Amino acid sequence: MALFDLPPWMVSLLLAPFGLVLGSFGNVLIHRLPQEEPADRNVITKASHCPGCKAKIKPWHNVPLFGWLWLRGKCAACGWKIPFRYPLVELLTGLLFAASPWVFPFGTLIWFKGLVCGFALIVLFFTDFTEMMLPDVLQFPLMVLGVLLTLPQIFRPEALVNVWSGQNTLLQTLTFHNGLQPAPAYHGFEPAVTWQASLIGMTVGYGVPALVNQLYKWIRKADGLGMGDFKMLAWLGAFWGWAPMLGILFVGAALGAAVGVPLMLLRRSNGQTMLPFGCFLAVATPVIVFFGRALWLGYLGWMA
Numbered sequence: 001m002a003l004f005d006l007p008p009w010m011v012s013l014l015l016a017p018f019g020l021v022l023g024s025f026g027n028v029l030i031h032r033l034p035q036e037e038p039a040d041r042n043v044i045t046k047a048s049h050c051p052g053c054k055a056k057i058k059p060w061h062n063v064p065l066f067g068w069l070w071l072r073g074k075c076a077a078c079g080w081k082i083p084f085r086y087p088l089v090e091l092l093t094g095l096l097f098a099a100s101p102w103v104f105p106f107g108t109l110i111w112f113k114g115l116v117c118g119f120a121l122i123v124l125f126f127t128d129f130t131e132m133m134l135p136d137v138l139q140f141p142l143m144v145l146g147v148l149l150t151l152p153q154i155f156r157p158e159a160l161v162n163v164w165s166g167q168n169t170l171l172q173t174l175t176f177h178n179g180l181q182p183a184p185a186y187h188g189f190e191p192a193v194t195w196q197a198s199l200i201g202m203t204v205g206y207g208v209p210a211l212v213n214q215l216y217k218w219i220r221k222a223d224g225l226g227m228g229d230f231k232m233l234a235w236l237g238a239f240w241g242w243a244p245m246l247g248i249l250f251v252g253a254a255l256g257a258a259v260g261v262p263l264m265l266l267r268r269s270n271g272q273t274m275l276p277f278g279c280f281l282a283v284a285t286p287v288i289v290f291f292g293r294a295l296w297l298g299y300l301g302w303m304a
């Protein structure tokens, strides 16, 4: 495939527009999925409209990033201030696509996994940040997809694809390789995520907390925890395996404490302040995906 032989910067330029358009759809998901009314959760057939005045948005005002710049951040019909989140999500998704061939070998399964995971994290970060919720309709399919993506390497372990290395040379890598690798270049593959590691990751991430939560509800006859965070851990476990999932939980909890404790002291709150934990998990994931092995080895070296 000639497309796969293009140097990364050219692939970046080709991918960025797709990222901007997907980011625009990401804004639709972020706005509509947390809605109460089922009709308002329609993300497929309902046309884009201004949340301020319900006016339909003209196609040329709906162009990712540029539409917002052209309108100077205001609805053309009513002047409703379009939140900065809209261009930000488009920009982040565009950057995700543009950066992808630099950190994952373009055209391989792990590249695809990186894009899906990255886009899902952008959407979930903002649904959790703005509405304190992580929609099931995204997280359950992600669990299934994470496990399914471990299967191709079983049936086609030898399939190869050409990719550019950092030194401007073509090299061949396994198309369906599925493991982790350190950023920024992909010379050293981590072992692939097996279907077993994926299933264990999903079960430990969600199944165990769900069981504890159910027991708690029976014993205390009260509402348990919000399970959205655990569902997020479950699909991250299905994507990257159980061990990185635990790393994400650890780094996410550390980030949450680093932000939450000063915030509690500042507000003198009584521990009732709710933090969107999904946001911290979303930030922790790339840290572990790219640097998890280095962090773990560093930790073991420090312990010894």
Ligand SMILES: [Zn+2]
Binding pocket: 050, 051, 052, 053, 054, 055, 075, 076, 077, 078, 079, 080
């Ligand atoms: Zn409007």
